[in-house]
Amino acid sequence: MARRIFAVFLRQFYLYRHSIHRWLALFYWATIEIFVWGFLTLYLNKIGAATFNFVPVLLGALIFWDLFNRAQQSISVSFLEDVWSRNLGNIFATPLRPLELVAGLMVVSVVQVAGAVVAMAGLSFLLWKLDIFSFGWLLLPFFLNLFMLGWALGVVVMALVLRLGPSVDIFAWSLAMLIQPLSAVFYPVSVLPAFLQKIAFLLPTSHVFEGMRAVIFGQEFLWERLLWAFGLNAIYFAAAVFFFLVMFKSVRTKGLLQRHTD
Amino acid sequence: MGSGRVRQRVFAAPYCVLLSIVSLSRSHTRRSLWEGTPQSTGGASGNGAASSRQTRLRPRNPLAEPPLCFVREKKFRAREFFASSLASEKSNVAQVFVAMAIMSILEAKNLVKIYDGTKAVDGISFSIQKNETVGLLGPNGAGKTTTIQMLLGLLEPTAGEVKVLGKSLRSHRHEVLSYMNLQATYAWLPGNLSVRENLMVFAMLYSVKNASRRVAQLLELFDLKELANARTGILSSGEGTRLGLAKAFVNKPKLLLLDEPTASLDPDAADRIRTKIKAEAHENGTAILWTSHNMREVETICDRVLFLSHGKILAEGSPQELIARYNKKDLEETFIALAREPLNGQGIRNPALQQVQYGASKG
Numbered sequence: 001m002a003r004r005i006f007a008v009f010l011r012q013f014y015l016y017r018h019s020i021h022r023w024l025a026l027f028y029w030a031t032i033e034i035f036v037w038g039f040l041t042l043y044l045n046k047i048g049a050a051t052f053n054f055v056p057v058l059l060g061a062l063i064f065w066d067l068f069n070r071a072q073q074s075i076s077v078s079f080l081e082d083v084w085s086r087n088l089g090n091i092f093a094t095p096l097r098p099l100e101l102v103a104g105l106m107v108v109s110v111v112q113v114a115g116a117v118v119a120m121a122g123l124s125f126l127l128w129k130l131d132i133f134s135f136g137w138l139l140l141p142f143f144l145n146l147f148m149l150g151w152a153l154g155v156v157v158m159a160l161v162l163r164l165g166p167s168v169d170i171f172a173w174s175l176a177m178l179i180q181p182l183s184a185v186f187y188p189v190s191v192l193p194a195f196l197q198k199i200a201f202l203l204p205t206s207h208v209f210e211g212m213r214a215v216i217f218g219q220e221f222l223w224e225r226l227l228w229a230f231g232l233n234a235i236y237f238a239a240a241v242f243f244f245l246v247m248f249k250s251v252r253t254k255g256l257l258q259r260h261t262d
Numbered sequence: 263m264g265s266g267r268v269r270q271r272v273f274a275a276p277y278c279v280l281l282s283i284v285s286l287s288r289s290h291t292r293r294s295l296w297e298g299t300p301q302s303t304g305g306a307s308g309n310g311a312a313s314s315r316q317t318r319l320r321p322r323n324p325l326a327e328p329p330l331c332f333v334r335e336k337k338f339r340a341r342e343f344f345a346s347s348l349a350s351e352k353s354n355v356a357q358v359f360v361a362m363a364i365m366s367i368l369e370a371k372n373l374v375k376i377y378d379g380t381k382a383v384d385g386i387s388f389s390i391q392k393n394e395t396v397g398l399l400g401p402n403g404a405g406k407t408t409t410i411q412m413l414l415g416l417l418e419p420t421a422g423e424v425k426v427l428g429k430s431l432r433s434h435r436h437e438v439l440s441y442m443n444l445q446a447t448y449a450w451l452p453g454n455l456s457v458r459e460n461l462m463v464f465a466m467l468y469s470v471k472n473a474s475r476r477v478a479q480l481l482e483l484f485d486l487k488e489l490a491n492a493r494t495g496i497l498s499s500g501e502g503t504r505l506g507l508a509k510a511f512v513n514k515p516k517l518l519l520l521d522e523p524t525a526s527l528d529p530d531a532a533d534r535i536r537t538k539i540k541a542e543a544h545e546n547g548t549a550i551l552w553t554s555h556n557m558r559e560v561e562t563i564c565d566r567v568l569f570l571s572h573g574k575i576l577a578e579g580s581p582q583e584l585i586a587r588y589n590k591k592d593l594e595e596t597f598i599a600l601a602r603e604p605l606n607g608q609g610i611r612n613p614a615l616q617q618v619q620y621g622a623s624k625g
Contacts, residue, residue, distance in 0.1 A: 007466030014459040015452070018493070082452070089449035090509070093414045094467040095440040252418045255377060255411070 004096045008104020009111075012078050026112060030066060030120045037062050038128045056216050058186060059130050063120050064146060064212060065185045068205065069176045070116055071150025074109035075102075076157035076172035083166045088257060098248050102158075102241065106151055113147070138215045141226055142208045148233035149204045150176070152240040159240075159247040163256065184209045204229040204236070366428075367392055367441075367517050367549035368413070373422035375408050375573075382408045384573035385422070390517065395543070395550040397560040397581075400570035401601045406553045407448075409570070410519050413551070414444055426517055440468060445503075445510035446521035453495025457486055457505055460494055461512060468513035480508040484538060500531040507539060514546045521553050532556070536563055557594035567593070569600050576600060 016022050041054040079101075082088050091101070124130040132139070157171045182196060183205035189197050200206040211225035251257050368390040375383040383405040390396050398406050411417035413424055415435050424431040426438045451460045461480060465473035481487045484504040489497065494505060503523060510518055523539070524532035540563065543550055554560050560567060561581045569577040569584070577584055577600060581593050590596040 003466050003469045007463050010466060011452070011455070011463045014455050014463070018454060018456075085452040085454070086448070086450040087452050089416060089446070090444070090451065090464070091467070092416055093439065093442070093444050093449070094464065095436040095469070096467050097436055249418070252416065255375075255408070255417050257411075257416050 001097075001100060004094075004100045005104040005107065007096070008101055009107045012081070012105075012108045015081060026116055027119050030116050031123060033062060033066070034059070034120055034123045034127065038124070041128070055128050055130050056132075057213065059124055059128060060132055060212070060216055061185050061209065063117060063124065063132055064142070064209070065180070065183075066120060067113055067117050067143065068146040068150045070113045071109050071147045072153040072157070072176045073172060074112045075105045075151060075154025076161075076169075076175075078105050078108050079154075079158045080161060080166065080169050080172055083161060083169075092257060098245060099241070102151075102155055102244065105154070105158075109151065109154065110147070113150075135215055138221060139212060142212050142215075142229070145204055145208045145226070145229040145233055148230075148237055152233065152237040155237075155240040155244050159244040162244070162251050163247045165256070179203055179205060182206065188213065201228070202232065204232040207232070366390070367394075367426065368551070369423075369425040369428075370409075370413065371423045371425075373409065373412055373424070374420045375405075375412060375417065376420045381573050383412070383419075386568075386570070386573070386575045387422075388568055388575065388578070390549040390551060392516075392547050392549055393544065394566065395540075395552055395564050397564035397567040398551055398553045398570060399557075399560060399567055399597060404570040405573040406570055407446075407521060408573075410444075410446070410521055410551070410553065413517075413519060414442065415439060440513065441516040442519065443468075443510040443513055443515040443517075444519045444521070445506040445523050446519075447525055448521070449506075451494050451502075451505060451509060454493060456491050456493055457481070457497070458490040460505065461508055464509050464512050470513055476512060480511060483511075483542065484508040499526045500528070500535075503527060503531075503535060504538075507535065511542050511546070515548055516546075518543065518548050518550045520550060522555065523552070524554065524556065524559060532559065539563075557592065557597055561593045569597070571601065 037059055038055075041058045044054040044058070082091055121130075121132050124132065153175050157175055160168050160171055182192070182200040183203055184192070184200060185205070189200050189206050189210060192200055207225040207229040211222040211229070214220065214222045214225075366389045368388075370389070371387050372385050373383050373387070374381065374385050386405075386409065388396070398409065400406050408417065412419045412422075413431075415424075415431050415438070424438075426441050429438050431438045455463070458477060458481065461477040462473060465476055470476050481490050484507060486501070486504055486508060489501060489505075494502070497505060503526075507523065510520070518539075520539070524535055527535060536559065539550070542548070552560070552564060564581060567577075567579065567581055567584060568575050577587070579587065584596050585591070585593055588596045588599055590599060
């Protein structure tokens with residue numbers, strides 16, 4: 001099992017080893033965003049008469065959101081690489097189990113996200129004196145939650161691509177953004193209308209960002225938010241994997257695997 | 263196959279020999295593994311193809327009526343075997359020894375695939391033995407690729423069962439897939455990985471021990487050493503085919519499915535590829551299911567041919583048998599005759615084929 005999971009990782013490692021434009025894609029947007037949002041926070045600090053430091057709130061939120069977004073994209077796009085290269089027939093004809101494929105892509109996402117986040121954090125520190133690591137280990141469980149939801153959405157995209165074909169690859173870049181307005185990334189949930197707040201708290205991301213803000217502001221650690229996030233993520237991740245397995249079976253029954261790779 | 267089953271068979275061997283001697287002494291061969299009588303002539307059917315048959319000697323379909331030593335569904339018990347066989351007087355030396363020697367790598371039973379009410383594959387059954395190369399022929403849309411996809415578990419059969427080395431693909435999917443491999447023109451390898459990298463990835467996917475060494479062997483074997491670091495996307499057709507075959511042999515498969523492996527190759531390259539496939543398959547004891555539209559190739563390389571049309575097996579036998587049966591010059595003419603002959607309502611082309619049809623689908 002470990003070898004097969006490693007094979008999935010190895011396939012992506014080889015791909016990135018040869019591909020400068022993939023490396024650029026990994027860091028390009030992150031760098032641009034750090035610059036744009038950094039200047040914005042400077043401006044906001046200036047007009048806010050320095051009563052409130054926007055840098056950790058906005059730039060910190062941006063980095064954490066990027067972590068989540070990349071965790072989702074990494075899984076989806078890595079899977080799409082095999083769809084685009086018409087390799088799915090070969091892959092699924094091997095003893096690789098669908099869950100091993102998911103596990104392998106999760107490893108890929110951890111490596112990719114770690115690279116991107118370290119780069120963003122380093123740039124933020126150099127340019128804007130923001131040290132996200134100064135918040136210590138308290139943010140780590142929130143990081144893990146962002147990964148979990150990113151993986152869940154990534155697996156949903158895999159299932160959709162498997163079932164509907166590569167024409168729906170747009171979800172790989174847009175699904176995470178769909179929940180951003182209600183995730184309270186840059187503002188607290190309390191600013192949302194009452195009915196939207198209820199919906200927002202069904203998203204693990206809203207709990208995560210509320211909890212992270214409390215840590216950044218030096219307030220008490222919000223265990224309740226963390227537990228809600230873990231609980232919801234466990235349900236969503238299990239549902240996503242189940243959805244993928246159902247789609248995999250459906251595709252094998254309908255003979256879509258070959259059609260999508262032709 | 264589990265070691266327990268092997269032990270059971272070894273244990274059963276003395277009983278088999280004993281009962282064979284008894285059977286021989288009591289009766290002449292009533293039922294051999296070979297159906298029909300040598301040198302019998304057809305003609306009763308009034309069909310040209312049938313009347314031309316000089317011999318009707320052909321192997322009995324082991325799936326239609328499995329030899330006694332080879333019943334997999336029941337737990338093998340030598341004593342039961344001995345008693346039941348002695349009572350029925352249906353065994354003989356040839357049957358026992360051949361049955362024990364026969365080791366089906368693949369058994370496909372009553373495979374059916376229906377898409378939106380259309381039967382793409384209609385109840386086909388066949389088996390492939392160790393070291394055997396079986397050609398799967400048929401016109402476009404006959405169901406060859408659908409059959410291969412079902413054998414690979416890429417497509418779920420509507421009905422029927424696939425067993426590899428006695429294990430059901432449905433219940434032991436991942437174990438069964440580790441015994442198999444595929445080379446097909448529609449299953450591409452990632453063009454942005456190098457030749458060596460692609461082989462390494464698949465070696466790891468098949469959990470090949472000492473993967474680097476195996477990859478080096480395959481690069482050598484399929485003349486890919488100089489291309490090891492070249493990107494797969496820039497390979498020529500011949501080079502790509504060699505890489506596909508190297509990948510197909512990476513796990514030393516017991517069953518190899520080749521879907522038109524030499525399509526788009528020039529005759530010289532195709533001949534070299536065929537030689538390499540046969541050599542490597544022989545070394546590993548690999549059974550091969552080979553689809554091709556090149557009838558000369560099939561005549562050369564296949565021990566047996568299954569002719570598929572409208573999802574059914576219409577003819578089965580060695581290339582020479584089929585040519586003789588249909589009184590044609592070669593397999594290409596036989597193919598054309600079979601492909602053009604209209605079907606009757608039951609999907610059976612002529613009375614001469616009914617027997618084959620029945621035998622093929624009964625198992």
